[in-house]
Structure formats: C-alpha cells, structure tokens
Amino acid sequence: MPCPGGRPRVSRPVARVFVLTGAGISAESGLGTFRDPGGLWRRFDPMRLATPEAFAREPEEVHAFYNLRRQGVREAAPNAAHAALARLEVGLAARGGGLFLCTQNVDDLHERAGSRSVVHMHGELMRVRCTACGAAAPWAEDLGLDTACPACGRRGGMRPDVVWFGEVPLHLDAIGDALAAADLFVAIGTSGAVYPAAGFVAQARAAGIPTREINLAPSDTAGLFDEATYGPATRAVPDFVA
Ligand code: BJW
Numbered sequence: 001m002p003c004p005g006g007r008p009r010v011s012r013p014v015a016r017v018f019v020l021t022g023a024g025i026s027a028e029s030g031l032g033t034f035r036d037p038g039g040l041w042r043r044f045d046p047m048r049l050a051t052p053e054a055f056a057r058e059p060e061e062v063h064a065f066y067n068l069r070r071q072g073v074r075e076a077a078p079n080a081a082h083a084a085l086a087r088l089e090v091g092l093a094a095r096g097g098g099l100f101l102c103t104q105n106v107d108d109l110h111e112r113a114g115s116r117s118v119v120h121m122h123g124e125l126m127r128v129r130c131t132a133c134g135a136a137a138p139w140a141e142d143l144g145l146d147t148a149c150p151a152c153g154r155r156g157g158m159r160p161d162v163v164w165f166g167e168v169p170l171h172l173d174a175i176g177d178a179l180a181a182a183d184l185f186v187a188i189g190t191s192g193a194v195y196p197a198a199g200f201v202a203q204a205r206a207a208g209i210p211t212r213e214i215n216l217a218p219s220d221t222a223g224l225f226d227e228a229t230y231g232p233a234t235r236a237v238p239d240f241v242a
Contacts, residue, residue, distance in 0.1 A: 015097030018182035019085060020200055022104050024189020024215060028234045029076040029109055035191050050164045059145060059156075066160045067142040070125055073107045074140065081188070081237035082113035088241045089115055100178035102171075104190060104197050106162045121169040121197065127161035130154065136161050169196060179203055186240070188214045189233050192221035201225060214240060 023033035034041045044065065048054050055062045089099040101118050103110055106125040110118045128139035128147070135151030139161075147158045163169050179185065185204035192198040201224045204211050213225040214236045222228060229236045 015092065015095065016100070016178075016182050017088070017092060017097070017184045017186065018100045018102065018179055018200075018204070018209075019088075020102050020104070020185070020187045020190060020197060021085075021110070022188070022190025022197075024191075025081050025103075025233045025237070026076070026079075026105055026107055026109050027189065027216075028081070028232060029079045029107075031072055031076050031107055031109075033189075033191075035193060046165060050162075051166055052164055053166075055159055055164070062159075063142075063144050066125065066162075067144075069106075070140065070142070073109075073125055076107065076109065078109040078113035079234050081233035082109045082115070084238040084241040085110065086114035086116075089117065091241075097183075100175075100182065102175055102178070102197075104194070106160075119171050119175065121163070121171055121175060123160070123162035123170060125160060125162060128158050129161040131157040131159055172196070175200075179209075180207060182209050185209050185211045186214065187212075187219070187221075187225070188237060190215070190219060192219040212240075 027033050033039045048058065049062055049065045085101060089101065092099050101110060101115055103118055103120055104122045106120065106123055108124065108126050126138060126140050127136055128143060129136045130149035130152060132154045133149060133152040135149060137150050143158055143160065145156050148155050149158060179200060182204065185201065187201060190197065198221055201211050201221050205224055211225045213219060213222060213228040214233065215230060216232060217230055229240065
C-alpha cells in the first residue's frame with residue numbers, strides 16, 4: 001500500500017500505523033483542549049481537579065468539574081478527523097495491516113465515529129470506578145457523593161475512570177508492543193506536554209520508525225518528527241488518510 005502521509009524515513013511498506021491522538025482532534029467538535037489559550041488548564045488548576053489528592057480533599061469540586069465535562073461530551077459529535085481515522089482502520093485491515101489507535105482523550109468521539117478498537121490511555125469519562133471494590137462500569141450521567149457502586153453498593157467512593165496526574169496510564173504494555181511493531185508513528189492534536197505519551201515519538205525514532213506530526217501548530221516535541229502538517233485536524237487528518 002502507499003505510505004499514508006508521505007515518504008517514510010526508512011523505506012519499507014507501511015502496514016502497521018500507530019496513531020496517538022490528543023485533545024486537538026476533538027477541538028472542532030467543541031470540546032476544549034487543556035493548554036491552548038482558553039483551555040481547561042488555563043482556567044482551572046489541574047492540581048485542584050485532576051489528582052487523587054484533590055479528589056480526596058474536595059470530591060464535590062472534582063465531581064462538579066467532571067459532570068460539566070461529561071455534559072460537554074454528551075452534547076458533542078465526532079468530526080471529520082475522527083471519521084477519517086475510522087476509515088483508516090478499515091483500509092489498513094483490508095490490506096492486511098492494522099491501525100493501533102491510542103488516545104489520550106477521555107471522550108468517546110473515536111468510538112462514535114466508528115473506530116472499533118480504541119486504546120484510552122488516560123481512561124474514559126463515560127466510565128466510573130469504585131475506589132472501594134475497584135469495579136468499573138459505563139456511566140454517562142452525573143456523578144456525586146451519593147452515587148452507589150453498581151457492584152458493591154457503597155456510596156461516596158465513586159470516581160471518574162480517568163487517569164489523573166501521578167497515576168499510571170492504562171494499557172502501557174500493549175502500547176509499548178504496538179509502538180515497537182509499528183511502521184509509522186503519527187501524533188495528532190497533542191501538545192507533547194504530558195508524559196509518558198510525550199515520549200512516544202522519541203521511542204519511535206530510537207526504533208527507526210518514521211514519525212509524523214499533525215497539529216494546529218508545532219508541539220513541544222515538534223523537533224523530533226520527520227514530517228509535519230500544520231492545520232486544523234478536520235482538514236489535515238482526512239488529507240493524510242486519503
Ligand atoms: C489542534 C486543534 C485543531 C488545537 N486541530 N490540532 C514533573 C512534575 C510533575 C509530574 C511530572 C513531571 N514530569 C513528568 C511528570 C509526570 C506527569 C507529567 O507528564 N506532567 C507534565 C505536566 C510535566 N505525568 C503523569 O503524571 C502521568 N503518569 C505518570 O507519569 O505515571 C508514572 C508512570 C508512567 C509510566 C510508567 C510507570 C509510571 C499521568 C498523566 C495523566 C494526564 N491526565 C490528563 C487529565 C485526564 C482526565 C481529564 O481529561 O480530565 O490527561 S491531563 C491532560 O493532558 C489530559 C490529556 O490527555 C493530557 C494531554 O493533553 P493534550 O491532549 O496534549 O492536550 P493539550 O491541550 O495539551 O494540547 C492540545 C493540542 O492540540 C495543542 O498542541 C494544539 O495546538 C492542538 N490543537 N486545536 C489540530 N483544531
């Protein structure tokens with residue numbers, strides 16, 4: 001198959017594509033990013049809302065923040081960039097290859113655009129987890145101190161099933177294996193400010209895997225990419241997939 005997105009640095013067929021997405025891919029669906037002007041972490045202190053310590057100290061404040069975010073996700077619709085990645089998954093599979101779609105986003109817009117396999121390394125806003133028994137379950141409604149765990153019945157310990165600062169991201173073994181086996185690494189709409197995801201491009205480079213950035217503007221790690229396209233995701237991602 002032709003190489004999506006231009007000439008690879010190492011000449012070999014592109015069959016296994018590793019795509020890392022960030023908040024920028026959902027920006028044109030109306031979901032705010034974190035670090036752009038007006039972004040969530042410009043308006044709210046992440047240390048007061050997105051750490052386990054913050055949840056232990058001020059659970060009601062944390063619930064209110066995530067209830068608002070959940071409402072935003074419910075009201076948002078996937079955009080042309082999400083749809084293009086769903087098409088890429090089908091196209092690569094038809095050619096005997098595969099897409100490993102790893103998202104830092106906690107929204108469900110990739111799934112609603114038709115992507116069948118999505119790895120949420122920072123968890124999912126539309127799921128809850130019980131801090132008492134560990135059970136996790138789908139949850140699209142508001143969450144509060146009075147919410148009972150569907151598994152153990154305990155109240156007061158339900159939290160959004162997302163990964164906060166200081167917590168270990170999810171699925172790191174599968175992500176590491178997929179990255180090592182990839183023929184192309186593509187980062188879309190992520191600032192490269194948060195680790196370990198920000199380190200994936202360096203890992204890919206060290207393994208000789210060609211790398212491409214698609215973003216509105218150069219990210220913090222832009223210098224590590226072989227190729228880049230700068231523009232809105234709804235235009236740049238469909239162009240890359242075509
Ligand atoms: C567009 C666009 C358009 C706009 N089209 N593009 C020093 C001090 C303290 C901690 C650390 C430290 N150094 C490292 C750490 C660890 C820490 C970290 O990285 N901190 C940094 C801030 C320095 N990391 C962690 O704590 C992680 N855990 C960890 O490291 O565990 C240890 C461990 C690791 C591995 C193995 C074993 C142990 C956990 C990080 C959890 C991050 N959680 C959040 C919140 C999730 C829940 C929620 O949503 O509320 O995840 S923070 C937030 O940032 C969210 C995102 O997934 C993540 C990344 O943000 P993203 O997606 O890049 O968004 P932005 O806003 O930053 O960028 C948007 C981009 O889009 C921009 O570039 C725009 O240009 C672009 N864009 N519009 C295309 N239309």
